[in-house]
Amino acid sequence: MAPDKSKPRSILIKGGHVIDPAAKMNAPMDVLLRDGRVAEIAAPNKIRGGADEKFDARGLIVAPGFIDLHVHLREPGQSYKETIATGTAAAAGGGFTSVCTMPNTAPVVDTAEWVTWLRQPERGAVVNVFPIAAATRSSRGAALTDFAALQRAGAVAVTDDGKPILDDDVMRTALQLGAELNLPVVQHAEDTRLTEHCSMHEGPTSFRLGLRGMPAAAEANLVDRDVTLAQQIRESRLHVAHLSTSDALKAVRRGKRAKARVTCEVTPHHFTLLDQDVGEYNTNFKMNPPLRSAADREAILVALADGTVDAIATDHAPHATHEKEVEFERAAFGITGLETALALAISKLHREHKIPLTRIVELFTAGPARVFDLRGRGSLARGNFADVTIFDPKKRWMFEAAKSRSLSHNTPFDGWQFTGKVVATIVGGGFVHRAD
Amino acid sequence: MMHRLNSHAMNKPARGSLLGIEHLEDGEILGLLKLARRMNPLKARPLLRNRRIVLLFYEASTRTRSSFEVAAKSMGAMTILVQSSGSSIEKGESLLDTAYTLRAVGADAIVVRHPSAGAPLLMAQHLDIPVINAGDGMHEHPSQALLDAFTILKHKKSFKSLQIAIIGDIYHSRVARSACHLLSRFGSKVILCGPPELIPDFAATLAPGLRITRHIEEALRGTDVIMLLRVQQERLAGRKIHLQDYMARYQMTTSRLKLAKRDAIVMHPGPIIRGLELTSEVVDGPNSVIVDEVHNGVPTRMAILARALGKAR
Numbered sequence: 013m014a015p016d017k018s019k020p021r022s023i024l025i026k027g028g029h030v031i032d033p034a035a036k037m038n039a040p041m042d043v044l045l046r047d048g049r050v051a052e053i054a055a056p057n058k059i060r061g062g063a064d065e066k067f068d069a070r071g072l073i074v075a076p077g078f079i080d081l082h083v084h085l086r087e088p089g090q091s092y093k094e095t096i097a098t099g100t101a102a103a104a105g106g107g108f109t110s111v112c113t114m115p116n117t118a119p120v121v122d123t124a125e126w127v128t129w130l131r132q133p134e135r136g137a138v139v140n141v142f143p144i145a146a147a148t149r150s151s152r153g154a155a156l157t158d159f160a161a162l163q164r165a166g167a168v169a170v171t172d173d174g175k176p177i178l179d180d181d182v183m184r185t186a187l188q189l190g191a192e193l194n195l196p197v198v199q200h201a202e203d204t205r206l207t208e209h210c211s212m213h214e215g216p217t218s219f220r221l222g223l224r225g226m227p228a229a230a231e232a233n234l235v236d237r238d239v240t241l242a243q244q245i246r247e248s249r250l251h252v253a254h255l256s257t258s259d260a261l262k263a264v265r266r267g268k269r270a271k272a273r274v275t276c277e278v279t280p281h282h283f284t285l286l287d288q289d290v291g292e293y294n295t296n297f298k299m300n301p302p303l304r305s306a307a308d309r310e311a312i313l314v315a316l317a318d319g320t321v322d323a324i325a326t327d328h329a330p331h332a333t334h335e336k337e338v339e340f341e342r343a344a345f346g347i348t349g350l351e352t353a354l355a356l357a358i359s360k361l362h363r364e365h366k367i368p369l370t371r372i373v374e375l376f377t378a379g380p381a382r383v384f385d386l387r388g389r390g391s392l393a394r395g396n397f398a399d400v401t402i403f404d405p406k407k408r409w410m411f412e413a414a415k416s417r418s419l420s421h422n423t424p425f426d427g428w429q430f431t432g433k434v435v436a437t438i439v440g441g442g443f444v445h446r447a448d
Numbered sequence: 449m450m451h452r453l454n455s456h457a458m459n460k461p462a463r464g465s466l467l468g469i470e471h472l473e474d475g476e477i478l479g480l481l482k483l484a485r486r487m488n489p490l491k492a493r494p495l496l497r498n499r500r501i502v503l504l505f506y507e508a509s510t511r512t513r514s515s516f517e518v519a520a521k522s523m524g525a526m527t528i529l530v531q532s533s534g535s536s537i538e539k540g541e542s543l544l545d546t547a548y549t550l551r552a553v554g555a556d557a558i559v560v561r562h563p564s565a566g567a568p569l570l571m572a573q574h575l576d577i578p579v580i581n582a583g584d585g586m587h588e589h590p591s592q593a594l595l596d597a598f599t600i601l602k603h604k605k606s607f608k609s610l611q612i613a614i615i616g617d618i619y620h621s622r623v624a625r626s627a628c629h630l631l632s633r634f635g636s637k638v639i640l641c642g643p644p645e646l647i648p649d650f651a652a653t654l655a656p657g658l659r660i661t662r663h664i665e666e667a668l669r670g671t672d673v674i675m676l677l678r679v680q681q682e683r684l685a686g687r688k689i690h691l692q693d694y695m696a697r698y699q700m701t702t703s704r705l706k707l708a709k710r711d712a713i714v715m716h717p718g719p720i721i722r723g724l725e726l727t728s729e730v731v732d733g734p735n736s737v738i739v740d741e742v743h744n745g746v747p748t749r750m751a752i753l754a755r756a757l758g759k760a761r
Contacts, residue, residue: 215650216650216653216654219619219648219650219651219653219654220470220625220653220654221565221566221587222565222584222585222586222587222588222622222625223565223566223585223586223587224586292566292569293565293566293569293570334542337544337570337574338542338543338544338570339543339562339564339565339566339567339570340564340565340566340570341564341565341566341585342564
């Protein structure tokens, strides 16, 4: 997507260890990229002929380009928080070659024109941008948007993210329309009737701080309803965004067992942090859904390992300092996440919880590619797009928010020591990021 | 593994700040109570002469505001009252910008009441002068807890082995949170009493040794101190409380009072709603120390202000 005239016609990635779960590959391999596609993948030193550029990947993992199903790049309308250019630069730094953008911008992306606008080269994206369009007009939860037109313009799914689709009939109709078009409906599952004025998870910490808490049931009840609808409507596709509670996972499992087309994503902060980490009103730990209880996090870790979760998604939500340096209850919901996702997955999931690297790579590649049918991506099969993420699973480093490529620095992970670092990101056969 | 470095550029609250009871050390609490006993608004030394104390009130207040003002003035300080209506707050000025403005005007300390939990801490993290929490949302009301402790000690020898029943709307109450933190420290047995809507089960995790009962008789039997709280209907936000039912089960009446020790004291931070959480007979009865509490607010807040401005000797 990034038309880089200086990019080499071919790159040979030599000496690396390829993990490509979709192709069931987990072995030392060389990879040849040519003209924006994967040209060849073969055992070490078996690729004949030269390449414009050789990349020494010894000691590194070579994976299909990572896909983030859930980012807020804030354009149109909120470019003081982030732009497509800065947000995709942060994505590249975090190893993401494709990001799916949420429509809760100003205005809301609820027309084909805005979907087209997001994909124009003038936006300066350095990774692939796949717009998710609003499911209802202005995301008001009432009148559905023109799904067919949005899909033709390039939308890969519809959602009212930031808000739920609460009304039963609206959700049913959205799933029906989505079923006809093979278009996933993404739900931000929050029964807002139970979360009015709430700013964190309901539990001992919210009580101690005197903050109104969102009960776990506010998420689980809605996921439960949606899964039931998805089971009733043939061929409908439901994707549960940023799932955060144990009970919501139970509903997703029920749907999957019944062979409904139900998928879900989990964020790095929900598998890493707990509600008590809010500490003394630290607004960089305020997001929606909120950080949950230890039992919820435990259930999420199990579901990440056992295959219930389809993808890790960041819910990258940049906000300006003046929107976070305020009273906790008034602070904006959301944290940035593109540059810390892989490091958290390796540090927490792999090293601490012993989830294999192959599974982690699947959660960043084959899993999300399947959720939104991103054809030609999520695997390094020959002929696929030349999107590659190369990382060092053993490299120790410290994340510094001040050095972030994102326009905003609202992260809870500033100063954290990590293991696992992105070394290079290749989009369409060209480097978009190389670690110094 | 991973560990977190100190990453926030905010400063620590200035010495003398009083943001809550939870993080106050035992010695500081006892020191403040001791100092309060030595304070007399009618015979005060001008410890705070030429000091400027801003009373920044984003919420209504009768008792707290007037007693902080009397406390400050009796020690010779100048007070400046800033309320949300009639100030730039109405025009949308942020809390921190208001704080910086007041600092620039020359405030030596800020006493703040705010509807948002954590607001005084936020100010303290960005200012180099003491910030005193005069009540923040549902979080804490430390000066109230201190004056209540002061009041209890006027009537009881020590906190040790006292049984204290806190009855009513704990969920919405900053007074209750501060009281729980304070009283559970010094060996009192604290029992919270009320319906689940107003006292969720996890309220017991607030401080060590807290117990919850849904039956007022159990809370009252043999108790030394009864603290009543108003049902904060303005903060209910969707929680359904049937007042008739609440009164039937939890209203403090003279007949229920008989379950407590004969010398039990009845406390209430105010404002009281006669006929709701307690009857008029209880308010005006011999066990009531409700007016005494208001009275004790002044020396307690004198102690808090003297400590804030480094005059606690």
